[in-house]
Amino acid sequence: MEVGKMDENEWKYHGEGNQSLVVSHCQHLDRHLMSKDGMLAKHFYFPLLSLELGECSNFGFHGFLVSVLVNLEFQKMYRIMFLGGGGLGNETIVLFISDEMLMKPCSPLSPQRCVVLRFLKSPPNQNKEIIQLPLDFIRQLCLKIQPERPECRCDKDMDTLSGYAMCLPNLTRPQSYRLAEHRPILCIEIKPKCGFIPFSSHVSQEIKHKVCRYCMHQHLKNGELIYGCKDDQDCVSDWNELARHLKPFFFPSNGLVSGPHCTRTIVKELIQVITMTLLSSTDTCRAGDMKTVPVSQGRSYCEASAFNKELVRNGKHKLESSGLPRGCLLYKTLQAQMLDMLDIEGLYPLYSRVEQYLEEFPEERSTLQIDGPYNEAFYEKLLDLSTEDDGTVAFALTKVQQYRIAMTAKDCSIMIALSPCLQDECSEQRSVVLTSKSRFTFSVSVLDLDLKPYESIPHQYKLDGEIVNYYLKNVQAKDDSVMSNLFKENEDCTLVLHKV
Numbered sequence: 001m002e003v004g005k006m007d008e009n010e011w012k013y014h015g016e017g018n019q020s021l022v023v024s025h026c027q028h029l030d031r032h033l034m035s036k037d038g039m040l041a042k043h044f045y046f047p048l049l050s051l052e053l054g055e056c057s058n059f060g061f062h063g064f065l066v067s068v069l070v071n072l073e074f075q076k077m078y079r080i081m082f083l084g085g086g087g088l089g090n091e092t093i094v095l096f097i098s099d100e101m102l103m104k105p106c107s108p109l110s111p112q113r114c115v116v117l118r119f120l121k122s123p124p125n126q127n128k129e130i131i132q133l134p135l136d137f138i139r140q141l142c143l144k145i146q147p148e149r150p151e152c153r154c155d156k157d158m159d160t161l162s163g164y165a166m167c168l169p170n171l172t173r174p175q176s177y178r179l180a181e182h183r184p185i186l187c188i189e190i191k192p193k194c195g196f197i198p199f200s201s202h203v204s205q206e207i208k209h210k211v212c213r214y215c216m217h218q219h220l221k222n223g224e225l226i227y228g229c230k231d232d233q234d235c236v237s238d239w240n241e242l243a244r245h246l247k248p249f250f251f252p253s254n255g256l257v258s259g260p261h262c263t264r265t266i267v268k269e270l271i272q273v274i275t276m277t278l279l280s281s282t283d284t285c286r287a288g289d290m291k292t293v294p295v296s297q298g299r300s301y302c303e304a305s306a307f308n309k310e311l312v313r314n315g316k317h318k319l320e321s322s323g324l325p326r327g328c329l330l331y332k333t334l335q336a337q338m339l340d341m342l343d344i345e346g347l348y349p350l351y352s353r354v355e356q357y358l359e360e361f362p363e364e365r366s367t368l369q370i371d372g373p374y375n376e377a378f379y380e381k382l383l384d385l386s387t388e389d390d391g392t393v394a395f396a397l398t399k400v401q402q403y404r405i406a407m408t409a410k411d412c413s414i415m416i417a418l419s420p421c422l423q424d425e426c427s428e429q430r431s432v433v434l435t436s437k438s439r440f441t442f443s444v445s446v447l448d449l450d451l452k453p454y455e456s457i458p459h460q461y462k463l464d465g466e467i468v469n470y471y472l473k474n475v476q477a478k479d480d481s482v483m484s485n486l487f488k489e490n491e492d493c494t495l496v497l498h499k500v
């Protein structure tokens with residue numbers, strides 16, 4: 001396939017976020033798609049997952065289940081799944097900088113590699129994965145996919161003027177997967193949002209020591225609950241439907257699935273698989289990137305998280321700070337998120353220091369690599385994790401760039417791709433996960449590691465204030481008034497005994 005001879009009919013809409021729109025190549029895949037009854041029609045919620053994962057660790061994440069993809073049909077998920085209660089414990093962490101954050105060589109456009117094209121909604125800055133496509137192809141593709149785009153994303157359009165796109169491997173398939181295999185695929189996408197309590201001494205508002213940003217932010221967003229087990233009946237039918245789609249993966253030779261017990265068994269198998277893959281070891285961390293930093297001494301979990309409420313309900317008032325397995329992707333993601341060591345309140349004055357310097361010496365902008373290139377040299381400058389401010393621009397810049405990495409890690413997605421395999425087919429090169437009746441080859445990848453822009457820092461500072469103020473005014477104030485009414489009611493009923 002040549003860039004010059006692109007045919008929009010070979011590409012189909014795959015999904016999109018706030019900044020990018022993704023199309024995947026359908027060559028060789030349609031046949032497979034047509035032959036399987038694997039479409040998911042509804043949103044599913046996985047409250048159980050939180051408990052399973054929560055039991056083995058005190059994580060520090062609020063995870064979204066973004067989507068479940070069964071046999072190449074995509075379904076977006078919008079509700080919150082709590083992966084953990086936001087605790088850190090008094091451990092040390094190891095600085096993780098993913099190889100995937102570094103630039104990679106351009107991937108060739110090859111259908112054998114099951115590529116996706118990721119269009120940025122605004123023009124990209126430098127990145128070697130970026131290719132330029134014929135404008136006519138992009139215009140035709142836009143028209144073709146427009147009806148499939150969710151309405152809430154249509155306020156932004158693809159950049160049809162520059163012709164730029166990123167060509168990436170399709171991460172919804174296990175890395176070892178070959179198109180000729182025609183195996184079914186199960187893919188799960190999770191957004192591990194940051195759920196830990198900031199440990200910086202710069203935090204000025206008490207509430208930030210009790211409730212994490214994620215929980216507070218949900219109130220400011222005022223979004224409508226699209227799926228969240230509001231209606232029990234609806235929830236049961238969703239679970240059953242999910243189980244029906246998953247059964248061939250987990251119980252390939254069993255009879256029909258029926259009844260809540262079977263559904264629960266199947267979903268538990270799914271949860272087990274997600275847990276094992278997320279906690280499995282990865283080898284992307286290079287020894288040269290290791291460094292330790294001290295973390296939280298204070299409160300370690302978010303009071304508002306559902307995970308915390310669940311623990312209290314189960315009579316567990318204290319979380320074990322056993323920690324995640326060190327080699328796993330969740331651990332590494334958490335480490336990267338924790339590069340936000342000063343909190344935006346401590347970071348913003350440092351950003352202002354850099355800004356002031358740049359106003360005086362604008363020509364320094366490129367030497368300081370404010371806008372990249374994000375290469376080895378860029379990351380090497382970020383290994384200093386000290387939080388002692390020596391008043392220099394160098395210190396300020398290091399903290400600013402570390403914060404950008406943390407923000408990127410707080411907004412990435414994890415894609416788990418699974419495909420069933422037989423025992424004798426599992427070679428040493430493939431990662432394999434076992435369930436009670438099946439075995440899968442799998443891969444776990446990280447998506448959306450575009451470094452957050454330097455310019456977003458003032459916005460983050462302002463937003464932080466808005467999030468906290470909104471929460472204090474609209475949520476905590478209401479909670480307080482409920483408490484004070486309760487108190488008044490109690491007062492009314494008080495029987496006062498006088499000595500006679």
Ligand SMILES: O=P(O)(O)O[C@@H]1[C@@H](OP(=O)(O)O)[C@H](OP(=O)(O)O)[C@H](O)[C@H](OP(=O)(O)O)[C@H]1OP(=O)(O)O
Binds near residue numbers: 193452456
């Ligand atoms: O601010 P957050 O934590 O809500 O994260 C935003 C995401 O919201 P969500 O994951 O749904 O909660 C938001 O995702 P959605 O558009 O909601 O899918 C974006 O990823 C946004 O990034 P950017 O500003 O477009 O680069 C994200 O914004 P930043 O990471 O830039 O703050």
Ligand SMILES: Nc1ncnc2c1ncn2[C@@H]1O[C@H](COP(=O)(O)OP(=O)(O)OP(=O)(O)O)[C@@H](O)[C@H]1O
Binds near residue numbers: 015020448
């Ligand atoms: N390489 C890939 N392989 C398969 N699917 C992908 C790939 N890259 C992106 N996607 C899908 O496209 C969606 C949007 O991509 P991405 O998260 O990179 O967009 P974004 O606009 O940067 O997101 P955000 O809204 O978080 O800023 C992802 O959630 C994922 O489902």
